[in-house]
Amino acid sequence: MAVATMGVTVLDCPDPKALAEFYGAVLGWQVDVGDEPDWVELIGPHGRTLAFQEAPGHVPPQWPGNEHPQQFHLDLDVTKDRLDEAERQVLALGARLLEGDGGGKRDWRVYADPAGHPFCLCAC
Template structure:
């Protein structure tokens, strides 16, 4: 049984609406206005796919293929709400590190780093 399913792919950027407009044009996806604001913009794609753009103050563009400003992103992994604690235990066992909890259950996500430091979230569904 899988620990989680892949949810939203999120790209950090300085201007979410501008980058979303670019990808909307490239992919012919639509902005989900009901789930978007100035700091977070989501695009709806086929088959339930979602691509989101999150404002990152002080954003520095990656330099590819160099590593001085490596590419950065985070993944939101959906987990049934009743399995969130179990999923946390499993990702920790696999080498993840808890970076930020769900504030005593008041938020629907928890933030982790994978074994090499890339952030990802377990999101209660």
């Protein structure tokens, strides 16, 4: 028997609303600002929720490296034929490319969101 069930995944950041809007645009999910100024949720299909919590003094991960390790990252699936277009879109929304796909040798590319958290666009 499980001890618990998985609830919400939470990202610490300096501006919860701005980061929720970034991922909302990437995923097509709805931003729910709610009543707490330091907590914003992103509501997705099938009860999925991604939340953003204000963290004063937030130090973003530095990828690659171990001084400020990533600790975790999000893998976001994109069909292989849409990978280049998805890259253009996330860059236009404020992401920055950290590592490409090695000229097509790998099925993923690594980016940093506007708060510095690494995430990958993975070809599926």
